[in-house]
Structure formats: C-alpha cells, structure tokens
Amino acid sequence: MTPTLVLAAHGSRDPRFGATARRVRDAVASTLPGVDVVLSYLDLDEPLVGDVLAEFDGSVAHHVGPVVVPMLLSAGYHHKIDLPSIIASRCPTARQTDVMGTRSLTGALADRLVEAGLGPRDGVVLSAVGSSDPAADRSVRLRAIELSTRLHRPVEVVFATKLGPGQRAVATAVRRLRAGGADRIALSPYFLSAGLLTERVESALDTLVDDSLVAGPLGTHPDVVEAIGSLYRAALDRRAVTAGH
Known part of the structure; x- marks a missing residue:
C-alpha cells in the first residue's frame, strides 16, 4: 500500500496562507x-497535524504509516521538537522527513524576483520569519549566499520577527545595499505565502525608500512542489531499504 503524504504546514490566522497551502497540496498531488x-497544520488552522495522524494509528486500513513532510523553510523548534512529539504520541508509525527548505529553493526566489521585474542595479533584501534556533537562521543566511551567487549581486537578510527598534534591521540592509551601488531595493520574501509578516517588512521598506520592488512569495513554484515530492520519494526509498534488511 502506498503511504499517504501528510503535509504539515505552519498555519496562520491570515486566510491567504491557508489558500496558498491548499494550492500547494493540489500541485503536489498532481x-x-x-x-x-x-x-494539515501545526497551529492556528485546521485540521491539526495531530488529529490527522491519529486517524492512521491503529487503523487496519492504514497499516502503512504516513510520510510527514514539514512545509517549513528552516529546521527550528517545530521540526526538531514539536512535530516529533506529535508523531510519537499520535502515530508512531509515521515517518518525518526533513523540512521543505532543506531542498534549495534559490531558483524559485530568483524566478519570483525576475517575474517582478528585477533590474541589473537592484539590491536584494531576503526576508524570512526568524527563529529562536540559531541553526534555522543560519540556513536562511545560506539561502541568501546562494541567491547572491546566482544573481551576481549582494543580498542582505532581514528577519520579520527581528526588525528591531525603528525598523533598524531593514534600515541597515538598505544602507549596505546603497553603499554597494544599488539604485533600487528589491524585496525577496522567503515565505510560502503572503501574510502579516511579509507585509511587516514591506511596510518598513516603504518608510525608508520611495521606489522598491517586491517579489511574490514562493507559493506553488515548481521547485516547491518538487522539493516536497523529492522528500516523500526519499522517505519511501529509505523505508524500502529498511524493509529489505
């Protein structure tokens, strides 16, 4: 029996997130x-991942445990603590993969910037959520380095939850890009969907510059869909190897 793929999205009070997550689900299914x-969702939306997983545990119809792919862009608390705990208590036969962001989505970020009209003298600010886990923030900075290499220009990182007093983080990023010769600032959201956090950074940027470019979120970009599919297939391959032994 082919294991079910359970997508574990973060969740948001902003309905745009749920709409985007459903479109991604449909794209992956296709x-x-x-x-x-x-x-499923980790918080703020329904169905919650724990409730979804509980339907599999002990069910004869679902004797093959599902594969849980976290639709997260960095491996912080939810990936390392929250989700494993939910799986252990609700469906121990489930297999959790790495987060979606372990597959490089640099190409998707670049495509969204080009779609928005990126110019040759635009400096780029990569915005992300920000985490209490330093390793999660380092992974975002790695994406910025990759994007900088791809676009042949500096890329500054701003965390939406760590803007600081007076939007200091955005002001510092803009100042550095201007010093590097940028004529215009382009914002690259490292987010699955538009929402309150992306708008927080956009608003901060609007107070600092008269002319800026804002790219769209990752959404249903083919690289997002492929990242999820590849994590699922890799989990199946590992399961087959384990079963073979």
Missing part, C-alpha cells in the same frame, strides 16, 4: 499519481 496527499 505530480504524485496514486498518492493520497493530505494537508
């Missing part, structure tokens, strides 16, 4: 014929 793809 690339995995015969696989049941179920969307």
Whole structure:
C-alpha cells in the first residue's frame, strides 16, 4: 500500500496562507499519481497535524504509516521538537522527513524576483520569519549566499520577527545595499505565502525608500512542489531499504 503524504504546514490566522497551502497540496498531488496527499497544520488552522495522524494509528486500513513532510523553510523548534512529539504520541508509525527548505529553493526566489521585474542595479533584501534556533537562521543566511551567487549581486537578510527598534534591521540592509551601488531595493520574501509578516517588512521598506520592488512569495513554484515530492520519494526509498534488511 502506498503511504499517504501528510503535509504539515505552519498555519496562520491570515486566510491567504491557508489558500496558498491548499494550492500547494493540489500541485503536489498532481505530480504524485496514486498518492493520497493530505494537508494539515501545526497551529492556528485546521485540521491539526495531530488529529490527522491519529486517524492512521491503529487503523487496519492504514497499516502503512504516513510520510510527514514539514512545509517549513528552516529546521527550528517545530521540526526538531514539536512535530516529533506529535508523531510519537499520535502515530508512531509515521515517518518525518526533513523540512521543505532543506531542498534549495534559490531558483524559485530568483524566478519570483525576475517575474517582478528585477533590474541589473537592484539590491536584494531576503526576508524570512526568524527563529529562536540559531541553526534555522543560519540556513536562511545560506539561502541568501546562494541567491547572491546566482544573481551576481549582494543580498542582505532581514528577519520579520527581528526588525528591531525603528525598523533598524531593514534600515541597515538598505544602507549596505546603497553603499554597494544599488539604485533600487528589491524585496525577496522567503515565505510560502503572503501574510502579516511579509507585509511587516514591506511596510518598513516603504518608510525608508520611495521606489522598491517586491517579489511574490514562493507559493506553488515548481521547485516547491518538487522539493516536497523529492522528500516523500526519499522517505519511501529509505523505508524500502529498511524493509529489505
């Protein structure tokens, strides 16, 4: 029996997030014929991942545990603590993969900037959520380095939850890009969906510059869909190897 793919999204009070997550689910399902793809949330939206997983545990119809792919862009608390605890208590047969962001989405970020009209003298600010886990923030900075290499220009990182007094983080990023020769500032949201946090950074940027470019979020970019599919397939391969032994 083919394991179900359970997508574990973060969740948000902003309805735009849920709409985007559902579109991603549909896009993933279209690339995995015969696989049941179920969307769930860690918080703030329903169904919660724990409730979804509870339907599998002990069910004869679901004797093969599901594969849980976290639709997260960095491996912080939710990936390391929260989700493993939920799986252990609600469905121990489930297999959790790495977060979606372990597959490089640099190409998707670049495409969104180009779609928005990126110019040759635009400096780029990569905005992300920000985490209490230093390793999660380092992974975002790695994406910025990759994006800088791809676009052949400096890329500054700003964390939406760490803007500081007077939007200091955004002001510092703009100042550095201007010093490097940028004529215009382009904002690259390292977010799955538009929402309150992306708008927080956009608003801060608007107070500092008269002319800026704002790219769209990752959404259903093919690289996002492929990242999820590749994590699912890798989990199946590992399960087959384990079963073979």
